[in-house]
Amino acid sequence: MLKAFLIYLSKAAWAKRIVTHWQVARRVVLRFVAGETETDAIEAVRSINQNGMTATLDVLGESVTSVEDAQAAANAYLSLIDAIEQEGLRSWVSLKLTAFGLDIDSALCQRNLIAVLDRAKAAGVMVTIDMEDSPYTQTTLDLFRSLRQQGYENVRTVIQSYLLRSDDDVRQLAEEGAGIRLVKGAYREPADVAYARKKDVDSAFVRQMNNLLEAAKDGRGYPAIATHDDAIIDQGLNFAQKEQVPPACYEFQMLYGVRTTLQSDLLAQGYNVRVYVPFGTQWYPYFMRRLAERPANLWFFASNFFRR
Numbered sequence: 001m002l003k004a005f006l007i008y009l010s011k012a013a014w015a016k017r018i019v020t021h022w023q024v025a026r027r028v029v030l031r032f033v034a035g036e037t038e039t040d041a042i043e044a045v046r047s048i049n050q051n052g053m054t055a056t057l058d059v060l061g062e063s064v065t066s067v068e069d070a071q072a073a074a075n076a077y078l079s080l081i082d083a084i085e086q087e088g089l090r091s092w093v094s095l096k097l098t099a100f101g102l103d104i105d106s107a108l109c110q111r112n113l114i115a116v117l118d119r120a121k122a123a124g125v126m127v128t129i130d131m132e133d134s135p136y137t138q139t140t141l142d143l144f145r146s147l148r149q150q151g152y153e154n155v156r157t158v159i160q161s162y163l164l165r166s167d168d169d170v171r172q173l174a175e176e177g178a179g180i181r182l183v184k185g186a187y188r189e190p191a192d193v194a195y196a197r198k199k200d201v202d203s204a205f206v207r208q209m210n211n212l213l214e215a216a217k218d219g220r221g222y223p224a225i226a227t228h229d230d231a232i233i234d235q236g237l238n239f240a241q242k243e244q245v246p247p248a249c250y251e252f253q254m255l256y257g258v259r260t261t262l263q264s265d266l267l268a269q270g271y272n273v274r275v276y277v278p279f280g281t282q283w284y285p286y287f288m289r290r291l292a293e294r295p296a297n298l299w300f301f302a303s304n305f306f307r308r
């Protein structure tokens, strides 16, 4: 119930107005977001790289409704990729199609994306198209495939294991050798589209993870297992060991500020770990989804409320 309510709030304009003006919220946000500026983000990635992990940077923003905002989002990525190159950082970037104007005009979105992919290609940076809620799934996969057909080898995307369609999508994408980040899924979806029970989502995640790992062993794709769930990570490691999938063929991805000890433990055991580093002023929906994933995070509000 609380989880569903928090996801509802993540899209509610009235709640956004209240929360973003609340000093305590702005402080708590810094647990999940590297800061509001590119400089903050670069600093965070530098430290992640120094600790032996790689990163993927995300300029926060989604569901833009003006051409200018979509253009500004693309420009922010162009600047970010320049900074990654100039600073010699080991970082990819992640972006959302609705930040690039998908809701306004798909041609505009595509133009913005291609500008970023071209710049990223020249800088040797991989670009992951994040997956948003299910009305965008097919469009995202269609665009992703069309970009690959146009020769963009530096584009990756995301599959959400909670979607009923994802077993089929993963089978197909693994066959195609696509670069996939596998996640559980962070949005509120109807019952005819997604599993509702954690047990079903977890089983689907494991099936799809194993499929991606098998393909990676044969040189098809380089999957990212993006979860903080110990039980699933253990199952992935056991499968990889049993099937002799070398650790260099896949990586783990986790969110900035979430289960940092687990991140370090996996790195110490010799696995590739990438941290998803979001930054920017448009942190509200991202932050609310993080609260929804673990409503216990609401306690941070309480503890910060009494801090001076």
Ligand SMILES: Cc1cc2nc3c(=O)[nH]c(=O)nc-3n(C[C@H](O)[C@H](O)[C@H](O)COP(=O)(O)OP(=O)(O)OC[C@H]3O[C@@H](n4cnc5c(N)ncnc54)[C@H](O)[C@@H]3O)c2cc1C
Pocket: 129, 130, 131, 132, 158, 160, 181, 183, 184, 185, 186, 187, 226, 227, 228, 229, 230, 253, 254, 255, 258, 259, 275, 276, 289, 290, 291, 293, 294, 297
């Ligand atoms: C790198 C990365 C990229 C992602 N990209 C997308 C995307 O493109 N589209 C999409 O829909 N979703 C995305 N997600 C979010 C994802 O769908 C899940 O909502 C999120 O990862 C929580 O699920 P979990 O796999 O960690 O498992 P859960 O079962 O939710 O959590 C397992 C354990 O991890 C810890 N944990 C999980 N979340 C949190 C949190 N917010 N704060 C503190 N502890 C936590 C808790 O200890 C929890 O018990 C991404 C996640 C990651 C890690």
